[in-house]
Amino acid sequence: MILDAPAEMRKNDPSGMLRMARKLPEQIERGIAVARSAPALPDSSRFRQIVVAGLGGSAIAGDILKGLLEDSGSIPCLVVREYTPPAFIGPDSLVFCSSYSGNTEETLSLYEAGKQKNAGLVCLxxxxxxxxxxxxxxxxFLKMDEGLPPRAAIGYSFFMIYGLLARTSLLPDNTGELEETVSLLRRKAEIYREEIPTSDNPAKSMASALHKKLIIVYGTRLVSSVAMRWKCQFNENSKVLAFANVFPELNHNEIEGWLGFRALGVPAEVVVLRDRSEHSRVSKRIGITLELIRGNGTGTREVWSEGESPLARIFSLIYLGDFASIYLALLYGQDPTPVNRIQELKRRLSEESSK
Structure with a gap:
């Protein structure tokens, strides 16, 4: 099995996506250092909402921030994955325009709109x-190191924003949470590395369980952003279809869709990402929902977050999903790094624009 043959895996991962994943703790520390050395935000007390403008991995960073601010922040956060911002954006909005390449057309459009509306702007x-x-x-402008796929830069795209906000009254002091998160991820990097056999490696075991199956990832309130991150990592790294949803919303619509799913004859696996912050009624909903899904013959599994702080718990789940998606790519014989369909779409859009 390729997952227990490290040398073979490295041959199928020529750009080193596994290596990039292992370096996330160091990337986080670098992102925080850049944020701490950046100029302070001017008069942060004027802001009434935070907006993260970005797509893909940059938008996921905004989703994570939104969940954390809902849990312990003092102002709301909105994530905009579009060309046009909401009408209410104005001088009391703090807008983070995030694009790893710096050339994402939607983000550039949002930057210009934010400037016209006199919003507070920070770019990364x-x-x-x-x-x-x-x-x-x-x-x-907070500058990230070059040479990474955008999805492998989450240590920059999230922690630069988080570190900058920590220097204001908009976010509680988070020094302890940061230290815990980096320490936990360093321990996990040792467990998930390619030399650890599948029998002792939760990331490889997860990839093996999801191989040749349709993947559905469900989350709960604090970790709903992680469910989306898993979905996107399976899409981009593993080159497979995956879908995400969140409790309790899915109990008001998607649960009915499982009734006819068996007729499709498609093998599937549902992964529920869980956290101790979930409401007691959500916990009951999860149990009942999984019983109903298993009644269709679909496999289910639950993964609990680890750590004390909300930040550490979120990233404990993100890290498992990142590694699992890379190992799943290798099971399919795919190089996890290239995103050829995305590049083809951008090329054709550019051709259309030049006509």
Whole structure:
């Protein structure tokens, strides 16, 4: 089995996605260092909402922040995955424009809209057009290291924002949470590394369980962003279809869809990401829902977050999903790094724009 042949895995991972995953703890520390050395936000007391403008991995960073602020913050957070911002964006909005490449057209559009509406702007990425515009306009730009797939830069895209907000009154002091998160991920990196056999490696075991199956990931309130992260990592790394939803919302619609699922004859596995913060009624809903799904012959599994702080618990689940998605790619004989369909779409859009 390829997952227990480290040398073979490395041959099928020429760009080193596993290596990039292992370096997440160091990336987090670097992202925090950049945030702490950046200029402070001007008069943060004026802001009434935070907006994260981005797509893909940058948007996931916003989803994570939104969940944390709902849990312990003092102002709301909105994630915009679009060309046009909501009408209420204005001078009391703090807008983080995040694009790893710096060339994401939707994010550039949102940057211009935020500037026109006199919103507070902060940009982050590895360079590109976003950096050029930010520097020309005197807007703070937090620079990420180059050479990464955007989805492998979550240590920058999230923790740069988190670290900057921690220097204001908009986020509680988080030094202890950061230290716990980095320490936990370092321990997990040792457990998930390619030399650890499948029998002792939860990430490899998860990949094996999901091989040749349709993947459905469910989350609960605090970790709903993680369910979306898992879905996107399976899409981009493993090159497979995967879907995500959240309790209790899915009990008001999607649960009915399982009634006719057996007729499709598609093998599937449901993974429920769980956290101790979930409401007691949600816990009951999960139990009943999984019983109903198993009645269709579909496999189910539950994964609990680890750690004390909400931040550590969120990233404990993210890290497992990241590694599992890479190992699943290798099971399919796929190089996890290239995203050829995404690049083809961008190429064709560019051709259309030049006509």
């Amino acid at each position: 990425g590895s360079g590109g057009e976003l950096q050029r515009r930010a520097l020309a306009d005197g807007v703070p």
